[in-house]
Amino acid sequence: MVSPERSDGTAAVRASGHAADEERVEQMVGNLLRTGVLIAALVAFAGGVAFLAHHGASVPAYHVFRGEPTMLNTLGGVLHGVAAFDTAAIVQFGIVLLIATPVARVLLTLIAFAMRRDWMYVVISAIVLGALMFSLLGG
Amino acid sequence: MTLLQLDGLLFLGAFAAGLIGALTGLGGGAIIVPLLTLGFGVDIRYAIGASLVSVIATSSGAAAAYVKEGYTNLRVGMLLEVATTIGALSGAFVAAYVAPNVIAIIFGVVLLHAAWEGTRRHLDHIVHGTPDHLATVLKLDSTYPTAEGPEAYQVHHVPLGFGLMYVAGVLSGLLGIGSGVVKVLAMDRAMRLPFKVSTTTSNFMIGVTAAASAGLYLHRGYIEPGLALPTMLGVLCGALTGARALPGLKTRKLRLIFSVVVAAIAFEMLYNGFSGKI
Numbered sequence: 001m002v003s004p005e006r007s008d009g010t011a012a013v014r015a016s017g018h019a020a021d022e023e024r025v026e027q028m029v030g031n032l033l034r035t036g037v038l039i040a041a042l043v044a045f046a047g048g049v050a051f052l053a054h055h056g057a058s059v060p061a062y063h064v065f066r067g068e069p070t071m072l073n074t075l076g077g078v079l080h081g082v083a084a085f086d087t088a089a090i091v092q093f094g095i096v097l098l099i100a101t102p103v104a105r106v107l108l109t110l111i112a113f114a115m116r117r118d119w120m121y122v123v124i125s126a127i128v129l130g131a132l133m134f135s136l137l138g139g
Numbered sequence: 140m141t142l143l144q145l146d147g148l149l150f151l152g153a154f155a156a157g158l159i160g161a162l163t164g165l166g167g168g169a170i171i172v173p174l175l176t177l178g179f180g181v182d183i184r185y186a187i188g189a190s191l192v193s194v195i196a197t198s199s200g201a202a203a204a205y206v207k208e209g210y211t212n213l214r215v216g217m218l219l220e221v222a223t224t225i226g227a228l229s230g231a232f233v234a235a236y237v238a239p240n241v242i243a244i245i246f247g248v249v250l251l252h253a254a255w256e257g258t259r260r261h262l263d264h265i266v267h268g269t270p271d272h273l274a275t276v277l278k279l280d281s282t283y284p285t286a287e288g289p290e291a292y293q294v295h296h297v298p299l300g301f302g303l304m305y306v307a308g309v310l311s312g313l314l315g316i317g318s319g320v321v322k323v324l325a326m327d328r329a330m331r332l333p334f335k336v337s338t339t340t341s342n343f344m345i346g347v348t349a350a351a352s353a354g355l356y357l358h359r360g361y362i363e364p365g366l367a368l369p370t371m372l373g374v375l376c377g378a379l380t381g382a383r384a385l386p387g388l389k390t391r392k393l394r395l396i397f398s399v400v401v402a403a404i405a406f407e408m409l410y411n412g413f414s415g416k417i
Contacts, residue, residue, distance in 0.1 A: 022213075023209070025213070026206050026207055026209065026211070026213070027207055029206050029213075030202075030203045030204065030206045030207040031203070033199045033200070033202055033203035033206070033346075034200070034203035034204075036199065037196055037199045037200045037203070037375070040196070041196065041371075041372060041375060044364075044368050044371070044372070045368075045372060047364075047368075048146075048364075048368045048369075048372075051364065051365070051368075052142065052143055052146065055142055055365075056141060056142050056143035056146075057141050057142070057143065058141065058142050059140065059141055059142070060142050060145060060365060062145075062179075062180075062181045062182060062185055062363065062365070062366060063180045063181060063182055064182060065182040065184045065185060066360075067359065067360030067361075068360035068361075068362065068363060069360075072360070072362075072364065073357055073358050073359070073360045073362070074357075074358065088364050088365075091364035091367075091368050092362070092364050094368075095192055095357075095362060095364065095367055095368075095371070096357070098192060098195050098196055098199075098371070099192070099195060099350050099353045099354060099357070100350075101195070101199050101346070101350075102195065102199060102346035102347040102349075102350040103347075103350060105199075105346070105347070106217075106220070106347060109213065109217060113217075118278075120277070120278075121214060121217060121218075124217055124218055124221060125217055127221050128217065128220045128221055128224050128347065131221075131224040131225055131228060131351055132224060132347070132350055132351055132354070134228070134354075135228060135231075135350070135351050135352065135353070135354030135355050136350075136354035136357075137354075
């Protein structure tokens with residue numbers, strides 16, 4: 001993963017060449033990403049505190065791969081676990097929210113392209129969204 | 140070691156990785172898998188799951204800021220995400236049939252390449268020539284903010300960039316990394332985007348790319364909450380601290396040092412892969 005170079009003093013040089021509605025979409029995408037990560041991290045953290053309070057003293061054996069139980073590796077299983085207040089499932093739910101954040105971002109850009117009647121990019125966004133849904137729901 | 144102690148140490152290690160990743164611009168995701176496998180003896184499959192989740196968190200967090208500043212090219216990102224998501228699905232699909240030690244060897248090679256790229260200087264080489272036909276049809280040309288106001292740039296070699304992005308996606312899905320180095324390579328050198336546009340658009344795409352394989356890995360049971368949580372929170376906090384700490388700091392020397400460290404980790408991964416220890 002490469003995080004981008006630092007930006008410096010960008011507020012002052014914010015492009016005025018951008019169309020106003022393009023800039024609005026950028027603001028919305030930025031807010032969506034920030035909110036998604038924040039909520040996901042908070043849910044996972046809250047679940048994690050409870051999880052460690054229950055299981056913190058156990059000795060894990062992560063050097064052996066056993067795979068997760070069904071409750072933790074499907075969307076339905078995770079939701080059932082959350083309903084039953086299972087702490088590991090709450091952590092996993094936070095992680096699922098995190099995975100869903102970029103998916104929501106693609107959906108938002110798709111809607112923005114549709115409102116601009118930019119059909120070529122609606123199709124392009126739909127292909128990406130389809131690949132993501134296949135992975136998250138089907139697999 | 141109890142789970143509480145392990146998670147505490149993992150958080151600190153991941154925090155350091157995220158911090159250095161943000162300071163050097165090389166990203167911390169690529170060293171998360173070695174940290175978990177070589178440092179904590181975690182199975183490489185759990186390590187890949189935890190790494191993917193961390194990659195989504197940091198890239199989305201950083202992209203939130205960059206997209207608002209107007210550097211990110213949304214069209215280029217959206218178009219190339221077709222290649223990276225399909226690549227990521229192929230990579231995650233293939234990963235199920237590849238032995239863990241082979242994955243470690245591929246990982247070592249990718250880290251060596253990242254270390255090499257980390258030592259290079261980056262110069263913008265904006266070409267003002269004939270517009271590329273395909274780029275015009277796809278409306279990819281745009282502007283980006285500079286100190287002298289918005290500057291226009293053209294996009295070139297779209298098919299080559301698209302192909303390289305597929306490779307980046309495969310590596311991301313196979314190894315659980317963001318593969319930003321390859322993404323930047325495709326946009327900066329093949330498609331001739333300004334460097335700052337390349338890095339921010341790469342970062343923008345990393346979350347979607349990683350999410351494409353994360354779903355498959357979730358179903359396969361690779362994402363263990365006891366490992367993914369401290370790693371994700373650690374990298375996220377480290378990256379945010381790093382991004383806040385250094386506007387304008389000279390990071391070239393740090394980049395060089397980090398490149399040497401990454402190269403050393405690469406050899407360790409290669410050794411463990413070839414000797415079958417992973």
